[in-house]
Amino acid sequence: MKFIYNLEKKEANTKARLGSFEYNKVKYETPMFMPVGTQATVKTLSPEEVRGLGSGIILANTYHLWLRPGEDIVSLAGGLHKFMNWDGPILTDSGGYQVFSLANPKDISEEGVKFKNYLNGDNLFLTPEKSIAIQNKLDSDIAMSFDECPPASASHEYMEKSIKRTLRWAKRGKDVHNNPNQMLFGIVQGGPYEDLRKFSAEETVKLDFDGYSIGGVANDGESKKYMYDAIDFSIPYLPEDKLRYLMGVGDPIDLIEGSIRGIDIFDCVIPTRLARHGHAYTKYGKINVKNAKYKEDFSPIDKTCDCYTCKNYTKAYIRHLIVCEETFGARLLSIHNIRFLIKLMEDIRESIKNDNILELKSEFIKNYYGGNYEEK
């Protein structure tokens, strides 16, 4: 269902902003971090657990649900919320990222994008109209426009061509969007180019979406500067009364830097992917729990963490689970890593209320990087 974003407060020293919205009689605050549940599940976790971590919106993926089980089945189930037993807000990504990750440039045409079904090799064709139709049926609360997500290495010339086509796709998607309970967000692209970001942002806003996102900053090993520039070049042209969503981010420091620049929503697969590979965030930096030095370490991952994992399990035990490829290990680390990011967002919101987000940032850097962080 739709909800209204309220801008509550601007931080005194930065562009950071505190906001909120009400959904299903529950109040949610921004900036927030969305856990990713590509295939209608946050990998290894139950909805109750995801909720318990303090999650707000969660993200699901149009492309994956289109292939399996198919939008008709989700629709038959009564929509994505009922299907996956999640009563909070859901945002669906449009499949635009898969244009980057699963298709070649030559497969992209004005009409849409040719894909190979990664499951069975079938030829697939996704268009803006198709993406929106699928999302309408999935019945998520926020649908994303179908965009091209060009690689960071794209030239100014290609990028300009690409953002103009993405704008035409955005318009086509908006024209066919017909779920009255669903919002639709536009996506700003333009790589690291100031003129293109400005153009993309202004033109996207003219199409009048329910919210706006900044894309193309976290898919190709872009530098921090690339990402921060992309945000800085886009934000000034986005309306204050709409949500701003930075797609695919991310890294704890990026959540802080993004918030400082005026971002309201983030999403990222990294906490759960790192968890599956045995890595964990801590106040004093990221650790690899598989490291031999934790064999006999019977202390929690992070003494300062309030999550279920840290309150009940030791590094030695989790290491054992990860080494043995027991799914419970991935579960415990997913719980911890998501909680770590959500707690960070809670701290960020608190710092916006107190007008001291820059202090939070320097304190975080001091602890997390131990003085080895270079601002680029």
Added chain:
RNA sequence: CCGGGAUUGGUGAAGUGGCCUAACACGGCAGAUUGUGGCUCUGUUAUUCAAGGGUUCGAAUCCCUUAUCUCGGC
């Protein structure tokens, strides 16, 4: 006791005189991972071939001794 076969890293093993400072795989150690392919990727891991001696310009590869394992005979 006699005769035959064997012995290469943590594991399975390739290699039968020079391209062996020893293939490949697994494991180990470490790193990567940003709108999720639970896939994966990248480093690294035996200067040494059971031990010792010999032949040779050159030996994991040939010879001898010892040790251990194994098969057959008494």
